[in-house]
Amino acid sequence: MAESGHTPQVVEELTISLGDRIANGEIPLGGWIRQAKVAAEHNVSRTPVSLALNRLEAIGVLERVPNRGFRVRVPSYREIMEVVEVRELLEGRAVALAAERITEAQLRRLRDSVAELRELVRMIRDGGDPEAAAAQWQRSYGSFHRTIFEAAGNSQLQGISDALYRKVPRGITWRALQNDPRMLTRIADECEHIAAAIDNRDAISAQELTVAHIEAVRDFTLAHLPSPD
Amino acid sequence: MAESGHTPQVVEELTISLGDRIANGEIPLGGWIRQAKVAAEHNVSRTPVSLALNRLEAIGVLERVPNRGFRVRVPSYREIMEVVEVRELLEGRAVALAAERITEAQLRRLRDSVAELRELVRMIRDGGDPEAAAAQWQRSYGSFHRTIFEAAGNSQLQGISDALYRKVPRGITWRALQNDPRMLTRIADECEHIAAAIDNRDAISAQELTVAHIEAVRDFTLAHLPSPD
DNA sequence: CTGAAGTTGATTGCATGCAATTTATCGAGA
DNA sequence: TCTCGATAAATTGCATGCAATCAACTTCAG
Structure with missing residues (x-):
């Protein structure tokens, strides 16, 4: 009352x-x-x-x-392009910094996130609850990226990335991904490769893999966009 | 009423x-x-x-x-470092894009901004009104950067840069710069070189010059910070 | 049946009021 | 004099009220 x-x-x-x-x-x-x-x-x-x-x-x-x-707000096609372009830049830098500074605990969380993505692939294949799958996607893929920014140790990078994810939510990607276990598997693979490069302290590879990954997800998402205005 | x-x-x-x-x-x-x-x-x-x-x-x-x-908000030493680090990344990219896409009108505005910076040097040397000088600094240096982002053609880049400038206002740099015509002259020189590189459509040089410029201004600003907490 | 004009209902945009909290002021005791 | 405590003043945080506005509906002329 x-x-x-x-x-x-x-x-x-x-x-x-x-x-x-x-x-x-x-x-x-x-x-x-x-x-x-x-x-x-x-x-x-x-x-x-x-x-x-x-x-x-x-x-x-x-x-x-x-x-x-x-x-x-409904992000336009162009806005999504631009946001992803910036994310590519920021995450590319973040992952390179992370390769130099990451802690063991953060590496574990990175690997856990990848494992959760694999689990998610099974959930989808087994026809699990879509609600639960969506929530799992947000948690796992979100955790993967957040951990990288955290390991990069630049809180501005983190904050801007968060802001961009609020503008173009991961849900947009999920709607495209939902019925495509193959792409989801590919995402899990690429995340695993990125994590491995970070683990090897190979900043250059990690950055290249990340940029390629973001572009792949971007193209996939844009190709499955509801109305290509 | x-x-x-x-x-x-x-x-x-x-x-x-x-x-x-x-x-x-x-x-x-x-x-x-x-x-x-x-x-x-x-x-x-x-x-x-x-x-x-x-x-x-x-x-x-x-x-x-x-x-x-x-x-x-009073930005901390660390926050300024982080913000400038991100600006370096964003403006480096923006200036490279600008070198490929800039229009003649935008190039003119870039050169006008540099000319205004030179004018500002004279104002300072002649002991002009500090208020007017501060305002001129905001206009000219701000216009220089805004034009570059505009020419880059990615409004997200522009928006994030604006947000970062609100977090760490140019006024902080100005307080350090106010009584140092030498540094101001150097800034005008570097802006002129950047504009020339863009004019030559030399994206690589433009980016390198920009990164170096931002780092120089950052170090100068941080060295003249009121309380080095 | 179509379109312009008036009416109703839902909703925002801001003003005002009041309790809760914090800060400032002041006086008594050590 | 300095500190502690109580009281007063300043200020925020939210609730409520009401005019302005817009969408939807109704009405009516053509």
């Missing part, structure tokens, strides 16, 4: 909650977000919701139409 | 206004921002001010302390 008092600091929670729901596709691309609805779901007033939505617009996740509200 | 009605869409205006005042140092690094004060200055209520401040925090310009408000 929302004690009339305060202190909860609810804006951050709303921002994260909405951001997650957008990232995993629960709120679809292009979907409108109604302040009153979100407010009711979280038992708060519209004020903190409005604050959270403004934050999400500021980082490029939402689009605001004056007097109409906010909706989830 | 602020018609009791609506439609003004004042949040965006506030965000830009505050962002500018922070970028040009009118609101100092570490300075607190009082919602009631800003609201009074703009003849609006605290609500849109709060929205604007949340936006600025979301993009890393402000820092929020719960129940205490927002203050301008």
